[in-house]
Amino acid sequence: MTATEIQQVADVLHTAETWSKSGRQVALATVIETWGSAPRPVGSHLVIDAxxxxxxSVSGGCVEGAVVTEAVDVIETGQPTTLEFGVADETAWRVGLSCGGRIRVYVEPVS
Amino acid sequence: MDFSLLELLNRERAARRAAILVTRLDDSSQRLVRKEDGYASDPLAEELEKRFRSGKSGTIETEEGNVFLTVSVPAPRLVIIGAVHITQALVPMAEIAGLDVTVIDPRTAFATEDRFPSSSLKADWPEEVLNETPLDAYTAVAAVTHDPKIDDFPLIEALKTGCFYVGALGSRKTHAKRLERFEAAGVDPALFDRIDAPIGLDIGAASPEEIAVAVLGSIITALRKAPELSP
Structure with missing residues (x-):
């Protein structure tokens, strides 16, 4: 793992703490598994507010939209969920990424 | 994630301490394993050991179902004592290998920006620099000045702090004298085996550049392979 990767992970978790402290409702999404050539490594984070x-980033821009939508639900329900994306499907290709992998993303509320 | 757990994890990161957040994916329960607390009795001890070493997060299968490990280890650092010829080769190689490099040398004739354009260079005594930025277990120290006045203090500090690699340039004879000084200074002789001396892997390195390769090889070995049990 390079220093840059570590720094990036640290930043998102720090943001999650800062947002949460300032009273915003926050969910944290984490890449927990990848298959094939996934755009972001396992352990990458995305922090989302209500x-x-x-x-x-969990996919370099490819499925962030879907993750954010799910995360807003997770904030409402308070229930963690696991999402799976085939990054190479038609939807992904249309938005410009066809890296050919699959990723699983764990989305949890910060409470 | 519990907010207090997130705060704790961030605190460990800021302090350059290793920690692993363990998340059970079936029931979402979480706990934080701090490396310095010890984890030998943890049911996942073997896996945690591997992860602390590799720094890689990942999902594992356990008797309690799938568990995700969010691994947080500080970026490995390399502190080189001595802005010498070997160092000029070692700095770019170590940076390519992913280490954060600091070069310390109080001799301003050696420690010039011309000689070390990209690295973090401290033209000051190790005593001063290490007082501001202390060593830790995720730091490697390589002392290459040949001058005991400059090398001895950071080497002793590195041994006391448990730096993951401690290397010292010099022949066997020079090193034997060094150990005599360390013993006289009250350093525990049990720690002496931790010093890589003569420095670097035994690859027959001759030029400064080749010695730099040998030193970097030793550092990576120390970072990635389990330490040998002390006798």
Whole structure:
């Protein structure tokens, strides 16, 4: 793991703490498994608030939209969930990424 | 994630301490394993050991179902004592290998920006620099000045702090004298085996550049392979 990767992980978790402290409702998404050539490594984070603002990356832009939508639900229900994406499917290709992998993302509320 | 757990994890990161967040994916329960607390009795001890070493997060199968390990280890650092010829070769190699490099040398004729354009260079005594930025277990120290006045203090500090690698340039004879000084200074002789001396892997390195390769090889070995049990 390079220093840059570690720094990036640290930043998102720090953002999650800062947002949470300032009273925003926050969910944290984490890449927990990848198959094939996934765009972001296992352990990558995305932090999302109830309004759909986010920081970080779990797929280099490819499925962030879907993760954010699910995360807003997770914030409402308080129930963690696991999402799976085939990054190479047609939807992904249309938004410009066809890296050919699959990723599993764990989304949990910070409470 | 519990907010207090997130705070704790971030605190460990900021302090350059290793920790692993253990998440059971079936019931979402979480706990934080701090490396310095010890984890030998943990049911996942073997896996945790591997992860602390590799720094890689990942999902594992356990008797309690799938568990995700969010691994947080500080970026490995390399502190080189001595802005010498070997160092000029070692700095770029170590940076390519992913280490954060600091070069310390109080001799301003050696420690010039011309000689070390990209690295973090401290033209000051190791005593001063290490007082501001202390060593830790995720730091390697390589002392290459040949001058006991400069090398001895950071080497002793590295041994006391448990730096993952401690290397010292010099022949066997020079090193024997060094150990005599360390013993006189009250350093526990049990720690002496931790010093890589003569420095670097035994690859017959001759030029400064080749010695740099040998030193980097030793550092990576120390970082990635389980330490030998002390006798």
């Amino acid at each position: 309004d759909g603002n986010f920081e970080g």
